[in-house]
Amino acid sequence: MSQTLTFGDSCAPVTCHAWNKDRTQIAFSPNNNEVHIYQKEGNDWKQTNNLVEHDLKVMGIDWAPNTNRIVTCSVDRNAYVWTQGDDGKWTTTLVLLRINRAATCVKWSPMENKFAVGSGARLISICYFEKENNWWVSKHIKKPIRSTVTSIDWHPNNILLVAGSADFKVRVYSAYIKDIEDQPGPNVWGTKLPLGQMLAEFPNSPNGGGWVHSVSFSADGNKVAWVGHDSSINVADATQGKAIIKLKTEYLPFLGCSWVTNNSLVVAGHSCIPLMYCHEGDQIKFVAKLDNTQRKESGGLSAMKKFQSLDRQARIETNDTLLDSIHQNAITSIRIFEGTKANTHKFSTTGLDGQLVIWDLDSLERSIEGLKIV
Amino acid sequence: MAKNTSSSAFRKIDIDQYNEDNFKEDEAEQSIPTGPDEGEVCALLNQGRYIDALKVVLNNAPVGSANQQIKDNALALTLKVLLAIKSTQIEEAVGNLCLDDIDILMKYIYRGFECPTEGSSGHLLLWHEKAFNIGGSGSIVRVLSDRMKV
DSSP: OEEEEOOSSOOOOOOEEEEOTTSSEEEEEOSSSEEEEEEEETTEEEEEEEEEOOSSOEEEEEEETTTTEEEEEETTSOEEEEEEOTTSOEEEEEEOOOOSSOEEEEEEOTTSSEEEEEETTSOEEEEEEETTTTEEEEEEEOTTOOSOEEEEEEOTTSSEEEEEETTSEEEEEEOOOTTTSOOOOOBTTBSOOOTTOEEEEEESOTTOOOOEEEEEEOTTSSEEEEEETTSEEEEEEGGGTTOEEEEEOSSSOEEEEEESBSSEEEEEETTSSOEEEEEETTEEEEEEESOOOOOOOOOTTHHHHHHHHHHHHOOSSOOOSOOSSSOSSOEEEEEEEEEETTEEEEEEEEETTSOEEEEEHHHHHHHSTTOOOO | OOOOOSOOGGGGSOGGGGOTTOOOOOOOOSOOOOOOOHHHHHHHHHTTOHHHHHHHHHHTOOTTOOOHHHHHHHHHHHHHHHHHSOTTTHHHHHHTSOHHHHHHHHHHHHHHHHSOOTTHHHHHHHHHHHHHHHHHHHHHHHHHHOSSOO
16 A cells, blocks of 8 residues: 655655656755665665755755666755765765756656756756866756746756746746757757747746646656646647646645656645646546555543643644545655656655655555555 | 844845846736626626626726726626626626636625625625635635636
C-alpha cells in the first residue's frame, strides 16, 4: 500500500527530494540551505553526506540517474552541480545562472547533457557544460514570461521544455542548444526550434486567476498537464489542437502533478491526499483517492480523555489536530519511485510534515474499489 | 538568512516599476459586459420564478467589467435575489446550478458579507453552507485566487 519514511530526528518540512538511479539513496532539503543525502542500509536509512554550499533555502534538487550528478538551486540565486568522487565525497561546481532573483526549480534534461533552472527573475536558464572553459554556462529564455517561473518539465525528446509561471500561464519552449546537440526535427509542438522559441502558451484560466504550481509532460510528449492555485487540473494535447481541458475540483489547491501512465495522472497538494485523475477524450475524470486512511477511535479511554480535555482546555469535544490522512500537512512534491512516466509502479511524496511516503500503485489498484489505472 | 536591520523602509520601494516587461493584467477582450437586466430579474422575481432569476444574475455577472458602478449594481440585484429566496428553497436553488455558477455564487456570497444589511449575513451563511456542499473548498479558493472580481 504505502510506506512512510522519516529521516533523522527533525520533523522539518521537506522542500524537495530526489532519488538516485537504483533508489538506494535520497537527497532532500529540510527547508534550509542544506541538502542531506541518506543511504538505505537494510531497513534503515543512514545519513552519508550533507551538502552545504548554498547560503539560503534550497528550492530544487534533481539527481541525474545515469551520470550520477546532482544539481541543486537555491534562493541565493546559485545552482551547483555535484559529482561524487571515488571516496564517496561530493564535490561542487558553480553554475553561472546570471539571475538577480531566487532560483525556484531545476530539472536535468532526459539525456542529462543540460538542465533548466526557473527563477524569480522571470526567465529560465538553460545550462550546459562548456568543455573549453571547464564550467557550466547558461542561456536565457525570457520572453514573454511576466512573473516567477514556478515549475518546469522536459519533453522526452530532450529539446522541448514546459514552464509554469505565477503570471497564470503555461508555456512550451524550445530549449535547443546548438553548441552541444544536433539540429532537432519537427514534432507535434512545432517545426522551427531555435532556443527560446515559444511553441504554445496556455492561460490557466480565462479569468486570469490561479498561478501555476506544477507542470508535467506526458510520457509520449504530446500532452501537458498542470495544476494551479484555483484548485484546477488542466491538460492540453498537441495532437488535439492544443485545446485546454480544465477541471475545477472541490479540493484545496494542488502543488504537484505527475503522469503515471499516458492517460492517468496523480495530483497532490494542500488537501494532503494524493488523488488520481484520468484524461479521456475531452474530459478529465476523477478516478480515486489514493489515501483512505481512517483515524482509529481511541476506544476505552475516551471518557477519561473527555474529562481531561474538559479540565485542561475547557473544551467539551476531544478534537485534536490529526488529519484523516497519512500526510499531516500539504504535499509539496511528487517523484516517480519505480517505473517510468508511461508506467509508474510506485511514486513518492514529501510535504510540510517532514514525511516521505512511497505509494505502491499496483497494490493500491488491487485494494481500492473502482481504481483502474489506464 | 538576511541580516536584521532596524529600517524596513526599503521594502516599500517598488523596484519592479523600472522593469519594462512588468506583469500586466490581460485586457478584457470581449465586449464590455453590462451586467444583468434589472427589469427582467424583477419581473422573474414578481412571478415567483426565483431560481430562474438567480440563473439570470449569475450568468450575466459582469466579472470582466472595469466599471465599479456596474459591478455594484449587479451585486445589489444579486443580493436582492439571494435574500428573496427562502431558506427552505436554497438547497433546491443551489442544486439547479452548474459548477461555474456555484463559483460565481460563492463570489457574490463573500461580496455580500463585505457589505451586510439587516439580517443578510445570517441568510448568506445558509447560502454559503449549501454552496460549499457542492463546490467544496475549491470554490472558496477560486473566490480568493480569481482576478476577475464580481
